[in-house]
Amino acid sequence: MRGRQCNQARRALLQRSAEVAGLLAVIVVTGNSEPATAKAAKSEFMYQDHPHDGNRCGQCKFFSVAGPDSEVGSCSIVAGAISRQGWCAAFVRSVHG
Ligand code: SF4
Numbered sequence: 001m002r003g004r005q006c007n008q009a010r011r012a013l014l015q016r017s018a019e020v021a022g023l024l025a026v027i028v029v030t031g032n033s034e035p036a037t038a039k040a041a042k043s044e045f046m047y048q049d050h051p052h053d054g055n056r057c058g059q060c061k062f063f064s065v066a067g068p069d070s071e072v073g074s075c076s077i078v079a080g081a082i083s084r085q086g087w088c089a090a091f092v093r094s095v096h097g
Contacts, residue, residue: 039079045088047078052091058084061094 050056057063057075063082065073075082077090 039075040077040090042078042080042088045078045090047082047086047088049083049086051085052087055087055091055093056084057082057086057088057091059091059093061092062090063094 057073058065060075062076062078063073063084064076065084071084072081073084075088078088
């Protein structure tokens, strides 16, 4: 009899835990959706306006150039004008770079 009560209590606890976990997942997803669209400040990724170990924004997968001859463009994760010659800690070499 006592074992049955323990099993019911354990089952209720597990069910409640699953409900809480589901609620937390919704909160996390909702909470992350807004920052995911906001860009980071240059300082957050130690942006500099010159290359680092030969790597530069013009080679990075997150860089978009303003024009074919432009030295300035934008980044999909760092805010503000981004130099083609710049670099930051989030650098990821483009397959085209
Ligand atoms: S992620 Fe960093 S290195 Fe890449 S384009 Fe943006 S600022 Fe430049």
